Amino acid sequence: MRSVEIRAIEEGLGKKAVIEYLPSNPSDMHDTSTDISKAHRLLAWRPELVPGEGLYRTTEWHLANGRWLDAICL
Numbered sequence: 001m002r003s004v005e006i007r008a009i010e011e012g013l014g015k016k017a018v019i020e021y022l023p024s025n026p027s028d029m030h031d032t033s034t035d036i037s038k039a040h041r042l043l044a045w046r047p048e049l050v051p052g053e054g055l056y057r058t059t060e061w062h063l064a065n066g067r068w069l070d071a072i073c074l
Helices: 004-013 037-043 051-064 066-070
Strands: none
Touching: 004 051, 051 066
């Protein structure tokens, strides 16, 4: 089953991801959840998008700005 995040990137790029399932690495994080209560308390900040929508918009931006991104020399 594809996660919401993978589906969002696939939709944004118009391509299906090739997923290779491997055993987990000992250095992999098992819990990546976050607590935004401090940001809300100190900054009155709340997220405006769910992660899938943010990833979809990010892929759209990268597709629209690919030439500009390619021109950056680091």
